[in-house]
Amino acid sequence: MAVLEASGIHVRFGQRVVLEDISFSVQAGELHGIMGPNGAGKTTFFNVLTGRVRPSRGRVHLDGKDVTSLPSHAIAALGIARSFQLMTLFDEFTVQENVEVALPEFRARGFDARRAAAGNEAFESAAMSVLAQVGLAEKAHFVAKDLSYGERRALEIAVALAQRPRVLCLDEPTSGLGSDGTARLADLIARLKGKLAIVAIEHDMEFLFHIADQVSVVHWGQVIARGTPSELKANPWVQRSNLGRLQ
Amino acid sequence: MRTPPHAEKLITPAMLALGLVLATVPLWITGIGLYPYLGVEILIWSIYALAFNLLLGTAGLPSFGHGAYFGVGAYAFGLTQLNVAPSLWLCLAAALLAGGIAGALVAVFISHRRGIYYAFMTIAFGQIFWFVAIKSHSITGGEDGLLKIARLPADLGLVTFNLASNTALFYFVLLVFMLVVIGLWRLTNSPFGRVLNAIRQSETRAAHLGYPVRLYKIAVFTISAALSGLAGGLFAMAQNSAFPDVMSLHQSGLVVMMVLVGGGLVSFWGPVIGVVVYLIARDVIGAVTSAWMLWFGLLFIAIVLFRPEGIAGAVQAWWKEFDVRALRLRSRGVLNQPVRD
Numbered sequence: 001m002a003v004l005e006a007s008g009i010h011v012r013f014g015q016r017v018v019l020e021d022i023s024f025s026v027q028a029g030e031l032h033g034i035m036g037p038n039g040a041g042k043t044t045f046f047n048v049l050t051g052r053v054r055p056s057r058g059r060v061h062l063d064g065k066d067v068t069s070l071p072s073h074a075i076a077a078l079g080i081a082r083s084f085q086l087m088t089l090f091d092e093f094t095v096q097e098n099v100e101v102a103l104p105e106f107r108a109r110g111f112d113a114r115r116a117a118a119g120n121e122a123f124e125s126a127a128m129s130v131l132a133q134v135g136l137a138e139k140a141h142f143v144a145k146d147l148s149y150g151e152r153r154a155l156e157i158a159v160a161l162a163q164r165p166r167v168l169c170l171d172e173p174t175s176g177l178g179s180d181g182t183a184r185l186a187d188l189i190a191r192l193k194g195k196l197a198i199v200a201i202e203h204d205m206e207f208l209f210h211i212a213d214q215v216s217v218v219h220w221g222q223v224i225a226r227g228t229p230s231e232l233k234a235n236p237w238v239q240r241s242n243l244g245r246l247q
Numbered sequence: 248m249r250t251p252p253h254a255e256k257l258i259t260p261a262m263l264a265l266g267l268v269l270a271t272v273p274l275w276i277t278g279i280g281l282y283p284y285l286g287v288e289i290l291i292w293s294i295y296a297l298a299f300n301l302l303l304g305t306a307g308l309p310s311f312g313h314g315a316y317f318g319v320g321a322y323a324f325g326l327t328q329l330n331v332a333p334s335l336w337l338c339l340a341a342a343l344l345a346g347g348i349a350g351a352l353v354a355v356f357i358s359h360r361r362g363i364y365y366a367f368m369t370i371a372f373g374q375i376f377w378f379v380a381i382k383s384h385s386i387t388g389g390e391d392g393l394l395k396i397a398r399l400p401a402d403l404g405l406v407t408f409n410l411a412s413n414t415a416l417f418y419f420v421l422l423v424f425m426l427v428v429i430g431l432w433r434l435t436n437s438p439f440g441r442v443l444n445a446i447r448q449s450e451t452r453a454a455h456l457g458y459p460v461r462l463y464k465i466a467v468f469t470i471s472a473a474l475s476g477l478a479g480g481l482f483a484m485a486q487n488s489a490f491p492d493v494m495s496l497h498q499s500g501l502v503v504m505m506v507l508v509g510g511g512l513v514s515f516w517g518p519v520i521g522v523v524v525y526l527i528a529r530d531v532i533g534a535v536t537s538a539w540m541l542w543f544g545l546l547f548i549a550i551v552l553f554r555p556e557g558i559a560g561a562v563q564a565w566w567k568e569f570d571v572r573a574l575r576l577r578s579r580g581v582l583n584q585p586v587r588d
Contacts, residue, residue: 088452094250112439113438118250159456
């Protein structure tokens with residue numbers, strides 16, 4: 001059964017139709033890529049999945065449960081984590097503090113004002129194991145603001161992973177990364193794949209076709225093609241419209 | 248605010264040092280040409296400013312009508328004393344509770360807002376409280392104030408302390424101040440405080456991490472208003488009366504100014520520094536010229552222009568220059584610069 005399923009999603013902003021009848025599902029352990037030109041509605045679609053935008057029509061189901069009308073925090077607590085296109089880390093926190101605050105066990109104690117947050121070994125070890133996964137363990141005590149661009153990208157993913165989500169939504173994870181950084185990110189995602197469902201918006205075709213099981217091509221608010229990377233490469237229509245850059 | 252040193256401790260060396268210094272104040276305050284009541288005022292305003300800064304500095308919520316809760320606490324203290332029972336503990340509890348209830352009511356209405364809209368709503372609600380205090384003459388005495396509020400004795404069962412003298416009152420208020428400091432230090436460094444800090448940095452991100460941001464904003468506003476009410480109650484006791492002017496927009500602005508001058512945005516102690524500087528400046532410059540507010544206003548402008556982190560920020564920056572540990576960290580940071588992606 002699909003972990004996350006969206007059916008017949010319509011979004012209108014005033015007169016403008018941004019998304020028109022988008023249906024989509026992702027299985028546990030699968031990576032579903034979303035590509036398409038700028039302004040196609042990809043990020044809006046993410047906003048619908050994570051409760052930032054309420055669709056005018058259509059439903060979103062997580063594990064069979066209707067989550068369409070829930071606020072973002074409730075959807076996040078149910079297991080959909082997302083990274084942002086424009087990175088929104090807590091700049092004044094250290095790397096470790098950024099990850100700790102994302103842990104479900106930290107959230108469970110969020111209204112606890114009687115104990116100190118620092119020096120809690122359970123939080124610390126959970127955060128360090130996530131940081132080790134993304135290769136940031138040595139930077140744990142750096143203030144987030146002082147990280148390099150690539151490291152911030154890695155921290156962004158660490159924060160999403162710390163939530164132990166059922167579904168991980170990555171909005172252009174490679175943007176701004178060089179080839180080296182992209183290769184390391186592909187490694188990381190390959191290691192994560194199979195453990196959870198991943199939805200990734202991505203411009204870098206080569207990257208996406210390398211890691212994705214399924215790819216949806218979105219244009220003018222609609223899914224114009226869908227399939228495995230090899231199916232899409234063979235699709236002449238998609239080739240002409242969108243994948244010219246891919247040999 | 249970044250996590251300060253000793254964040255995990257209940258009582259820090261700074262707290263102890265401050266407590267000890269403050270405990271000696273009555274011994275020398277007249278010697279330096281000031282007067283004991285100023286010490287009481289400084290402590291009460293410090294409680295108020297710390298409570299205010301829980302909102303502004305920790306949670307990033309600008310409340311420009313915070314005098315309302317200070318005033319509600321002052322009236323609650325006086326009215327409980329005059330109409331219910333003249334018990335210090337009961338009156339202080341009433342001040343805390345009344346401030347908290349008023350704060351919670353307002354918070355429910357404004358906490359879905361952000362930024363400038365939030366700030367304007369706090370002003371609007373603050374004005375409502377102020378207006379009601381002036382107009383309900385039969386309850387609050389209107390602009391004539393609520394008079395004949397007594398400095399009630401502290402009854403501890405076995406012993407009773409008379410707080411009528413300024414020195415006795417100073418030590419009582421110092422005790423309350425230290426308890427508030429310990430409580431707020433723990434709160435700001437707890438998981439709850441960390442979440443508030445996260446909300447200040449990005450409400451959107453905090454929501455997407457699963458935190459019900461609105462509930463947190465209501466909770467912190469309520470706590471801040473309750474402690475402001477407590478400060479108001481102590482103030483009513485100290486000046487034997489309660490007046491609506493503490494609730495006015497102008498007076499609400501004072502606490503904002505004190506906190507910013509002191510450096511509440513970068514330091515837990517900023518509000519206390521700001522209160523000390525403001526009240527001493529008022530008396531020292533005020534003794535020379537009646538236009539002292541002009542000079543303090545100029546100081547405020549200079550700080551906003553050149554040291555937006557306030558006095559505490561300036562001290563921190565200066566300290567960092569000399570802090571060997573920071574130097575070492577910085578050099579290690581340079582050595583560890585990653586190879587460019």
